Amino acid sequence: MDKDFLKYQAQTTSTPLGLEVSHAKGSYIYDSKGKAHLDFVAGVSACGLGHCHPRVVKAIKEQSERYLHVMVYGEYAQEPGIGLTKKLAASLPDPLEMTYLVNSGTEAMEGAIKLARRFTGRSEIIAARNAYHGNTMGSLSLMSFEERKAPFRPLLPDVSFIDFNVVEDLDKISKRTAAVVLETIQGGAGFILPENNYLLEVQRKCQEMGTLLILDEIQPGFGRTGKLFAFEHYNIVPDILVMGKSMASGLPVGAFTASRDIMLSLSQNPILGHITTFGGNALIAAAALATLEVLQESDLIASTLEKEEQFRQRLHHPLIDEIRGKGLMLAMIMRDAETANRLVTACASKGLVLFWLLFEQRAVRISPPLTISSEEIDKGCDIILEVLAELQQ
Template sequence: MEHVFPTYARFPFDIVEGHDVFLTDNNGKTYLDFTSGIGVCSFGYSNELIQNNLAEQAKKIWHTSNLYDSQIQDDVAAKLCNGDQLAFFCNSGTEANEAAFKLARKYTGKAKILAFNNGFHGRTFGSMSLTGNPDIQAGFTPLVPGVEFANYNDDEAISLIDSDLAAVILEVVQGEGGVNVADKTWLQKVQQAAHDNGVLLIIDEVQTGIGRTGTKFAFEQFGLEPDIITSAKALGNGTPVGAMIGKKKLAEAFGPGTHGTTFGGNKLSMAVANGVLEQLTPDFLKQVQAKSKSLWDKLNTEIKPLEHVTDITGLGFMVGIHLDDSLKVGEVITQLQNKGLLTISAKYNTLRLLPPLIMGEDNLVKGVELIKDVLQ
């Protein structure tokens, strides 16, 4: 690529076509997809309802602006929120986290935010300032002030939650940071400390949400009741969309002129999100839970005992296979591509798996077997 900034370390092939859970590159090679475009295309690449919704909306109007009412935004928000929540639509996860950052400060009148090491919340300045990864922040200082970091799953973090904080932000499963799952008791302690001190709890569900872990949002499995939730990725199944969901009481701090976006809530993206949420039914989620159980049984029996595997972590269709230092994850990913399987990595030499939620057990098993072949 000659005319684009080299901000990505790209693999030397171009994905030009997709169908179901398979992708085809510019050389005609077809791959089984265990990435979902980094947790995005949970309904695959040829979902009929999503395609029809997008085509029908394109025949009507692509874009107006947020100066006018949008019934389709309200329809999506009704599916996304519970009765005590409102939504703000934007274009990505980092924008959703920016909105959450701003709302927390505006509502509380306080500046300090507590975030966690190995967390990831995006690459714009506010979101990057909340991201507990020095490598991502390197070269961009000074960052947004007022952000403190604590260790994930560490009780010492509880003592840092006091009335000086505006909010605590965290992922219940850290994706980019190594597919680290939070301890349920620890999360509940964090929530209790936040509520006791008048501190907002922000849960970043950009990667974990919209069914990825077997429930609509991952926090539902941990007994949490966040004040703000951020969502993106799978909500648009490949079209640019993000959402910040907050309790209705927060609306007093986010009136006209406090925040905005030209393209947020775009009607094409809303048409897709409508199709995604319409299919995210209790029955569909039960199927995801059943398939993920089979997937984890296979991982624990076939992959975990292998010599170079130190641990397997994750939840639902979000998996991290941790490798020892003698086997580099980049080499594994390349070998898997040669065998026709697409995977990605996470921090600390972790092979990350994010298969589409529609993938059948036969292809899940096939993917695990290919991983076993390479790791052996």
Template sequence: MLTLRQLFLNNNAQTTHFPLLLEFERAEGVYMYDSEGKAYTDLISGIGVSNLGHGNPKVVQAVKHQADKYMHLMVYGEYVQTPQVRFAQKLVSVLPSTLNSVYFTNSGAEAVEGALKLAKRFTGRQQIVAFKGAYHGSTHGALSVMGNEEFKQAYRPLLPGINFISLNHLPELDLITEQTACVILETIQGEAGIRVPDAGYMRALRERCSQTGTLLIFDEIQAAFGRTGKLFAFEHFNVVPDILLLAKALGGGMPVGAFIAPVNIMAALKENPILGHITTFGGHPVCCAAGLAALEVLLEENLTEQVAKKEAFIRQRLVHPAIKQIRGKGLMLAVEFESFELNKKIIDRCIHNGVITDWFLHCSNAMRIAPPLIITGQQLAHACDIIMEAIDSQTHTVQIAPSRSRV
């Protein structure tokens, strides 16, 4: 009889030739437990999803309670469904007053697709400005605004009319004109290796978009819900977007995304043609119930308030000659090494010793640190100790070789 791992390799579509092949049976808090009962500290939150950790009791109860009532009833936007209404109401209550209309989707990539369509429909323009190093998802529209040619070239032709500019480079803002429908920017760039914009640049970007009638889209799919030390990362810059993109931690572990805009902008999807954006499962009632419970826990337990302190702790503990730089805000950090080869060996050693971390899609020589916000000081100290041991063990034996993007 084939093992579960063999069946996974035989029947589940693979995205690389070298999956991690870790087999987990349960997860609780910051830990995931494999088939032999070994505990692993999840230091990446399932790539920004599990802000509350795994199996939060209030989120689990909300899922069970809603599943007992009803699950899918109809394509999105037709029926008045309590979980969708209450979740949208709660989201709007913690956002700036202009961001008052929520369109729920299945994922972050679908939120990107909906936002790009909305911007083109509302403005009547076709050109888009995106950023070098950007990651917004893998669907065709999202791929079109990705700022890494290596990951795009095999799938062309993609959307036309897209200009790419560099983060924090003021002169290139002149490429935003009266023909630009939207600018799409990760409020903090994730897969580029956690690149944080300058506050002055963000203000200048907002001003340029306002001058030209261009919609400013902030992608907070990775950065939102306390991860950076603010509920939303744009709060660090005192700049408000025209459209906000959310997913990952939005669902408390369940799959849901959203694009959020002023009511008058969102109304453009209602006509010429009607049903301007359609999703069957977007805003699934069980996912919305989970998302509402997760947001309430985040707010009630003030989890965001401890994030800056935990960031400082990590920066204090991770000091080593092999670490070139630590970038980021809050619990959204990149630890940079000389090469991918060294980074990968350190990551593999960490995983072997029970700490799950990862590298970045567009910055393979940096290690990702983005644990659940609930991680305790003791748990964080343990994870940092394992990282430091891994660095020591590999820098004593590894000759640093030229970087490559993949093994």
């Protein structure tokens, strides 16, 4: 592993994977020795169109010759941001109309929390146990894992937790509650889908109490589950939709969308309710607009469900307890955490990129680019099954 990487670049763990990247294209990452690594992770769901999709690269190149950054967010009318937010409004159900563009998923969540508090005049936020919404102080406060939070306290006050998919817990939502924040599909917890009419029940209770429903679609959004956004599977519309990751095909981005009525409260009494220098950056908005165009002009979104089926048919093995998730947001739940670890590392040495989930130690993530081909799926599944056969010996 590159010594300077460990010496100068701040690390998140003492054991980074350390792949030395030369370039990436389509479903492959190429290392500095020229070896191709088939990517079943897509930058942790951030590269839905694969690496360096030509339409996105073209949009970035063209925009980079016009201008990069001219003013803080919100003052100047810039074509890429206008085109992007208009297209998002046209793609989303009413009343989701106005989008605030920011720099990352966690910032989008901070903005959504602020918006809910500002709009309702209430302070309590209810989140689900085992959820992940980001790592800045506000979104970290919505994490239920005390051992990850304790060293950073004091965090946001007035945060309570409910269990995902447990309808009885919805009684905790009251007229004090500004917002309920949920991942539409729980990611770090193990790719857990909402069951039955859970989300409809949440929406009903929120409406009864005047509480806003914030859905975090940072991971499932932009087509990964067979719809542009996963909430479309469940007959509900959130009050605030939070997005990021794949939105700009690999450039840093986040956004939150709400009705005009709700969103206007961020720009009045006081003005400047949320401000950012680089949010809505022209280069990134151009990449996001191209991403949305490609998704909507192709059959990529619908094809995720066929690709899911291919994975489910191929990945049968006694060491795999279960395949969870939807579309190309899949997780293999292995017999135990050690098997999951060994699978990820052994596949890495055979040129297949896999990764873990944050909280479910037995899970191995499969979140490839939506552009992955049937041959590439087969090739990666062959490697997984070969490694599992070796682990079983």
